[in-house]
Amino acid sequence: MIADLSLCLVTDPALCGDRGVAETVRQAVDGGVRIVQLRDKHASDEEIVAQLLDLSRVIDGRALLVVNDRLDAALIARERGARVDGVHLGQGDASVRRARELLGADALIGLTANSGAHLDAVRALPPGTVDYLGVGVIRPTSTKPDHPPALGIDGFRSFVAASPLPCVAIGGIGIDDTGALRDAGAAGLAVVSALCAAEDPRAEAAAFIRRWRRSGIPRVLSIAGSDPSGGAGIQADLKSIAANGGCGMAALTALTAQNTQGVSGVHVPPVDFLRAQLDALADDIVIDSVKIGMLADAEVVTTVVAWLDRVRPPIVVVDPVMIATSGDRLLDPAAEAALHALLTRAHLLTPNLAELAVLTGRDVDGWDDALLAAEELSSRTGAAVLVKGGHLPGDQAPDALIDAAAGVRQEFTGDRIVTENTHGTGCSLSSAIATRLAHGDDAISAVAASRSWLRESLRASGMLRIGRGHGPINHFAGLWERGGVTTRTSAAEIAAEWWDAIAATRAEIDALPFIRGLAGGTLSRAPFLFYLQQDALYLREYARVLAEASRSAPTSAEQAFWADSANGAIVGELELHAAWLDPTRGVTDATFAAQPGPVTTAYLDHLRSVAFGGGYAELIAAILPCFWLYTDLGERLQAGEFGAYARDPEHPYATWLATYADPAFSAATAQAVDYVTQAAAAADEATRARMRRAFEASSALERDFFHAPWGLHDAG
Numbered sequence: 001m002i003a004d005l006s007l008c009l010v011t012d013p014a015l016c017g018d019r020g021v022a023e024t025v026r027q028a029v030d031g032g033v034r035i036v037q038l039r040d041k042h043a044s045d046e047e048i049v050a051q052l053l054d055l056s057r058v059i060d061g062r063a064l065l066v067v068n069d070r071l072d073a074a075l076i077a078r079e080r081g082a083r084v085d086g087v088h089l090g091q092g093d094a095s096v097r098r099a100r101e102l103l104g105a106d107a108l109i110g111l112t113a114n115s116g117a118h119l120d121a122v123r124a125l126p127p128g129t130v131d132y133l134g135v136g137v138i139r140p141t142s143t144k145p146d147h148p149p150a151l152g153i154d155g156f157r158s159f160v161a162a163s164p165l166p167c168v169a170i171g172g173i174g175i176d177d178t179g180a181l182r183d184a185g186a187a188g189l190a191v192v193s194a195l196c197a198a199e200d201p202r203a204e205a206a207a208f209i210r211r212w213r214r215s216g217i218p219r220v221l222s223i224a225g226s227d228p229s230g231g232a233g234i235q236a237d238l239k240s241i242a243a244n245g246g247c248g249m250a251a252l253t254a255l256t257a258q259n260t261q262g263v264s265g266v267h268v269p270p271v272d273f274l275r276a277q278l279d280a281l282a283d284d285i286v287i288d289s290v291k292i293g294m295l296a297d298a299e300v301v302t303t304v305v306a307w308l309d310r311v312r313p314p315i316v317v318v319d320p321v322m323i324a325t326s327g328d329r330l331l332d333p334a335a336e337a338a339l340h341a342l343l344t345r346a347h348l349l350t351p352n353l354a355e356l357a358v359l360t361g362r363d364v365d366g367w368d369d370a371l372l373a374a375e376e377l378s379s380r381t382g383a384a385v386l387v388k389g390g391h392l393p394g395d396q397a398p399d400a401l402i403d404a405a406a407g408v409r410q411e412f413t414g415d416r417i418v419t420e421n422t423h424g425t426g427c428s429l430s431s432a433i434a435t436r437l438a439h440g441d442d443a444i445s446a447v448a449a450s451r452s453w454l455r456e457s458l459r460a461s462g463m464l465r466i467g468r469g470h471g472p473i474n475h476f477a478g479l480w481e482r483g484g485v486t487t488r489t490s491a492a493e494i495a496a497e498w499w500d501a502i503a504a505t506r507a508e509i510d511a512l513p514f515i516r517g518l519a520g521g522t523l524s525r526a527p528f529l530f531y532l533q534q535d536a537l538y539l540r541e542y543a544r545v546l547a548e549a550s551r552s553a554p555t556s557a558e559q560a561f562w563a564d565s566a567n568g569a570i571v572g573e574l575e576l577h578a579a580w581l582d583p584t585r586g587v588t589d590a591t592f593a594a595q596p597g598p599v600t601t602a603y604l605d606h607l608r609s610v611a612f613g614g615g616y617a618e619l620i621a622a623i624l625p626c627f628w629l630y631t632d633l634g635e636r637l638q639a640g641e642f643g644a645y646a647r648d649p650e651h652p653y654a655t656w657l658a659t660y661a662d663p664a665f666s667a668a669t670a671q672a673v674d675y676v677t678q679a680a681a682a683a684d685e686a687t688r689a690r691m692r693r694a695f696e697a698s699s700a701l702e703r704d705f706f707h708a709p710w711g712l713h714d715a716g
């Protein structure tokens with residue numbers, strides 16, 4: 001089986017400090033580390049054996065455990081019941097050939113290499129002796145005092161180009177090296193200090209994983225049935241994965257004879273052949289995310305569960321397909337018992353209302369029942385549950401993400417789109433989410449963006465004219481119009497285009513002394529309070545602009561959304577005063593003129609001129625940066641990109657920073673992005689150009705708004 005080498009923690013007892021190696025490993029594995037390499041040059045073999053037994057228990061199969069150099073200790077630990085998956089050997093350590101002989105064909109064997117001579121030696125080995133090369137040091141590091149000259153990223157890139165084996169970068173790697181190293185061809189990163197010495201190894205590992213995913217193309221496997229009409233099953237999965245930026249693969253569990261009017265037959269091939277398909281993939285391809293659809297019968301379910309336990313993919317999304325939109329059964333009722341074992345291995349379940357009722361044994365007669373049942377299913381399985389409201393009566397089609405363990409409860413509203421082409425909506429949505437999670441999105445953002453794509457695909461499904469029943473959605477709506485590929489850009493592409501268009505502005509915001517001081521806790525109170533006071537003045541007028549957006553919105557859902565946002569702005573402004581600008585707490589407005597400063601005035605004048613001079617579409621484009629930049633900055637602050645201290649409860653501005661991470665605001669931002677980019681996709685060229693200009697102007701004013709208080713710093 002090929003190992004996922006993306007993130008390897010190399011232990012260093014000195015750097016783990018009082019927390020100790022085992023606790024550091026536990027937290028880092030919780031955060032997503034895929035391989036743990038126990039490395040301790042000073043411990044005795046007996047001590048290494050004891051640590052391997054301990055780490056094997058701590059890791060509990062969630063990551064691979066290898067030991068640096070100590071082959072004999074690995075063998076002894078195995079004999080005593082530890083799960084030791086392999087060794088990493090240096091050039092001078094035991095021979096890799098002996099390691100392969102003693103550990104077996106399935107062991108993971110790594111070899112340190114950093115020169116042409118080392119590569120020649122590797123080429124001379126029998127194929128399959130070594131699985132990967134540890135290549136470094138990338139930067140000078142204290143954790144390997146005798147290291148050779150640093151390769152740097154360019155040196156690493158050249159080495160990878162000449163290497164016959166996957167290369168894992170090691171030596172002085174920080175989180176900001178992640179994208180460049182993956183672009184340089186790294187199969188993964190081996191990290192020592194950045195994780196062992198981290199305040200919060202779990203968060204740091206999660207931040208590394210997020211960056212790693214962001215810089216690659218997700219490799220997404222669908223394990224599902226075939227629907228020859230192309231609207232559902234693996235056919236829909238592969239289209240959805242591609243449309244959401246992933247590279248799709250598919251292992252077939254069953255074949256259906258099916259069209260848009262129903263299922264006329266199901267054939268389940270011998271389950272050994274499913275196992276053969278899955279093993280073939282696991283032996284060759286690192287899989288970032290798995291989406292599971294139709295499973296047909298109990299044997300298929302247990303085969304998939306066994307494979308998941310062996311491969312341990314980092315993301316598993318289960319769409320518990322039981323009954324097709326046509327009403328035909330796609331899962332043998334006898335398999336429902338076996339299904340529970342699968343559900344506990346999932347990170348996300350995406351049942352529709354009927355499936356939720358079967359999985360919980362409860363009546364689900366409306367949305368409130370559905371939310372309760374989803375909460376129960378999440379508690380019972382440990383998985384997050386996205387309960388889908390597509391089959392509800394009425395003019396709304398809501399969904400809700402509920403994760404009992406993480407305390408997440410996020411509803412997504414939306415008008416029902418009038419169309420018969422709803423075949424495969426569940427398959428398509430779950431595949432899109434699996435892809436976006438593998439690209440580093442958090443659950444709420446992945447669901448919001450996938451819903452936005454799905455809704456656009458539903459809206460554009462009419463042009464396909466497939467069959468006389470429930471037709472498929474138009475997975476590539478953004479690329480297709482009648483008769484072939486056109487230049488019409490999709491909402492998702494417009495979002496990417498606009499986000500890139502303000503890349504320089506975003507980089508300027510990140511570099512602002514105000515932001516750096518805020519994150520690092522060094523910002524003095526004067527500029528901070530000035531910023532808050534200006535923010536309070538801004539929010540009062542911003543709420544009026546949002547109310548104008550609500551008044552001019554074309555649909556009831558948008559009308560409600562902008563009205564809710566206006567309310568949120570006012571509540572935010574009132575809370576600002578109560579929490580920070582309360583004269584009774586010694587903060588007097590006398591410190592600053594209680595008037596809008598020049599930047600605040602310019603920003604509000606810009607918004608008001610668009611609100612009362614442009615149309616609805618231009619107005620919401622001008623509003624969007626206040627959502628999008630704020631949420632993006634907050635997510636990155638919380639992910640530790642400005643240093644772990646930004647998450648420290650002792651931080652002087654901790655309560656203010658916490659407002660940046662509100663999941664409800666993150667979902668509102670995703671919704672706002674959806675509305676604005678949908679409007680831009682539907683607009684004519686001239687309107688879209690005006691929208692983009694308004695968006696870019698507001699983005700620049702957001703930057704200036706953060707910079708304005710800086711002049712007060714010296715007075716602080």
Ligand SMILES: Nc1ncnc2c1ncn2[C@@H]1O[C@H](COP(=O)(O)OP(=O)(O)O)[C@@H](O)[C@H]1O
Pocket residue numbers: 325351352353388389390391397398399414415416417418419422424425426427429451454455458
């Ligand atoms: N007519 C519709 N308009 C808007 N969204 C819809 C419509 N039908 C289904 N959806 C959405 O499609 C997704 C799949 O929902 P659903 O059809 O309930 O699942 P399934 O396809 O598994 O039966 C959900 O996000 C749901 O909100």
Ligand SMILES: Cc1ncc(COP(=O)(O)O)c(N)n1
Pocket residue numbers: 224225226227232233234256258293294321323324325326330422423424425426427
């Ligand atoms: C092979 C296969 N897998 C899944 C579905 C469910 O899709 P939907 O519920 O949208 O009909 C299907 N109809 N066929």
Ligand SMILES: [Mg+2]
Pocket residue numbers: 319321352425426427
């Ligand atoms: Mg479904």
